[in-house]
Amino acid sequence: MFHLLDIIGTIAFAMSGALTAMSKKMDAFGVFIIAFVTAVGGGTLRDVMIGRTPVGWMLDLEYVYVICIACVFAVLFRKKFDRLRTSLFLFDTIGLGVFTLIGLEKGINIGLHPIVCIALGTMTACFGGVIRDILCAEIPVIFRKEIYATICILGGVVFFILKSFDFDDDLLYLTTSLVIISVRLMAVKFKWYLPTFENK
Amino acid sequence: MFHLLDIIGTIAFAMSGALTAMSKKMDAFGVFIIAFVTAVGGGTLRDVMIGRTPVGWMLDLEYVYVICIACVFAVLFRKKFDRLRTSLFLFDTIGLGVFTLIGLEKGINIGLHPIVCIALGTMTACFGGVIRDILCAEIPVIFRKEIYATICILGGVVFFILKSFDFDDDLLYLTTSLVIISVRLMAVKFKWYLPTFENK
Amino acid sequence: MFHLLDIIGTIAFAMSGALTAMSKKMDAFGVFIIAFVTAVGGGTLRDVMIGRTPVGWMLDLEYVYVICIACVFAVLFRKKFDRLRTSLFLFDTIGLGVFTLIGLEKGINIGLHPIVCIALGTMTACFGGVIRDILCAEIPVIFRKEIYATICILGGVVFFILKSFDFDDDLLYLTTSLVIISVRLMAVKFKWYLPTFENK
Numbered sequence: 001m002f003h004l005l006d007i008i009g010t011i012a013f014a015m016s017g018a019l020t021a022m023s024k025k026m027d028a029f030g031v032f033i034i035a036f037v038t039a040v041g042g043g044t045l046r047d048v049m050i051g052r053t054p055v056g057w058m059l060d061l062e063y064v065y066v067i068c069i070a071c072v073f074a075v076l077f078r079k080k081f082d083r084l085r086t087s088l089f090l091f092d093t094i095g096l097g098v099f100t101l102i103g104l105e106k107g108i109n110i111g112l113h114p115i116v117c118i119a120l121g122t123m124t125a126c127f128g129g130v131i132r133d134i135l136c137a138e139i140p141v142i143f144r145k146e147i148y149a150t151i152c153i154l155g156g157v158v159f160f161i162l163k164s165f166d167f168d169d170d171l172l173y174l175t176t177s178l179v180i181i182s183v184r185l186m187a188v189k190f191k192w193y194l195p196t197f198e199n200k
Numbered sequence: 201m202f203h204l205l206d207i208i209g210t211i212a213f214a215m216s217g218a219l220t221a222m223s224k225k226m227d228a229f230g231v232f233i234i235a236f237v238t239a240v241g242g243g244t245l246r247d248v249m250i251g252r253t254p255v256g257w258m259l260d261l262e263y264v265y266v267i268c269i270a271c272v273f274a275v276l277f278r279k280k281f282d283r284l285r286t287s288l289f290l291f292d293t294i295g296l297g298v299f300t301l302i303g304l305e306k307g308i309n310i311g312l313h314p315i316v317c318i319a320l321g322t323m324t325a326c327f328g329g330v331i332r333d334i335l336c337a338e339i340p341v342i343f344r345k346e347i348y349a350t351i352c353i354l355g356g357v358v359f360f361i362l363k364s365f366d367f368d369d370d371l372l373y374l375t376t377s378l379v380i381i382s383v384r385l386m387a388v389k390f391k392w393y394l395p396t397f398e399n400k
Numbered sequence: 401m402f403h404l405l406d407i408i409g410t411i412a413f414a415m416s417g418a419l420t421a422m423s424k425k426m427d428a429f430g431v432f433i434i435a436f437v438t439a440v441g442g443g444t445l446r447d448v449m450i451g452r453t454p455v456g457w458m459l460d461l462e463y464v465y466v467i468c469i470a471c472v473f474a475v476l477f478r479k480k481f482d483r484l485r486t487s488l489f490l491f492d493t494i495g496l497g498v499f500t501l502i503g504l505e506k507g508i509n510i511g512l513h514p515i516v517c518i519a520l521g522t523m524t525a526c527f528g529g530v531i532r533d534i535l536c537a538e539i540p541v542i543f544r545k546e547i548y549a550t551i552c553i554l555g556g557v558v559f560f561i562l563k564s565f566d567f568d569d570d571l572l573y574l575t576t577s578l579v580i581i582s583v584r585l586m587a588v589k590f591k592w593y594l595p596t597f598e599n600k
Binding site for chain 3: 048049050051110112113115116119130134137138139140142143144145147149150193194195196197198
Binding site for chain 2: 448449450451510512513515516519530534537538539540542543544545547549550593594595596597598
């Protein structure tokens, strides 16, 4: 079940990458690479920083195949995505929850401090998008507009609070994902933003 | 022989980096760094992702010396490069072939799947240029225009097909390089491009 | 004492990151991340490239706390920084010296060649700023204008020359920092620049 959600998240992230790349008029290779780094870039960065090498996608080709299919799909239906926007947004939100949990878990497995685990969860979920934006020569969107990473941090905090109450693992994962997903839906619906600061 | 070609490729990549940096009006340090990352950035990224650390150039200073010399040469003859364009293009194409093979080999050495090895070959040959473009705040040229990475992928596929027929190692390397080099020459001569996709 | 200077450098780097992020109109998360990568990005890159993982800040949370405090301070006093400019510049210069020494040391510890150690020192001191500029979609300032990295390289050369004369460790560290700090002060006062090269 969890694995299925991971795949759904990967598809959503890859598609968002492919759509961004097409809007930048990249060629087929560019579209694939941007889709790829959007989907696995966060996890790759995490693996490199904690020394878990070769990085994840090199040992489990399923991600590579899924991203290829997502790319083909994104290219074929590129003019229909306005209608698919809601589904894509939902998938992306599932990805946000699942990827955060995967990142948290990797940190816990090697005994890192909760604060570092939360950073790893946020990195896994959000930094694929950061690398995508850098490769498109843009200031990363999560630094400017959307409240996105903050939700992962919040999810991580909830995770460790529940864990300290000895929650059962399944329940722990379920609750954390639901918190992330529902806060994200609310953030978009009610247009929540983080403050910015004028310094001039 | 192979080592000599590796050095020729390194020189070509370093010079292309130095020329790009000068056209961006960078200072001497910037020129050196851009030359350096263009030449060894792809291999460094590969080494970091497969956990081969300290990364290659830290253990074999020859690359550092060669890049320094290439930089000095590029600065001194910077106004003459229009005339050297054909040589530089040929050197760059040799680099493309050799670097792809080196990347493939590193992946095979640690037992990774052929698809991942092809990714590592492409990364070694092409991602120095990607890092160069990011440091110059540009969308990487290989995502937009030139058919370049695709040739490395093609070379990798040819490599594994031949390997499955139990080709002798020397012949395997030679054939793969020749495929990469000749397809690249044809791609430029006949102006082959990958498709792009309008999504607006 | 050395540790205190390390903290002062971290604060200065984090603040310079936070101020840059605010001037780019980033939100609170963006300000924190840019402050964070400016302060620890160089060391993280170094650790990843030499295989010292999990990277430094994951094992010593002190940096995380110090950067958080520096961020809050930078946000609260963001309109007063014109007056604090001189102090910030001094702190930043201390950071330059200390971070170079830390990088040199990590390289020596694992037996790398002096040239590579100098590269690691320069990376530790300067590449946080490079990552900051990339995340702000700018060509890194140290490639274009300020004589900054060159001072770290010079410091590294002085370090190894003195070391070859069997200087006592404390004296070695002190002299190297003083060289870096005083050359930096002079470079800014007398407006020293590296040459750039017209190639058009």
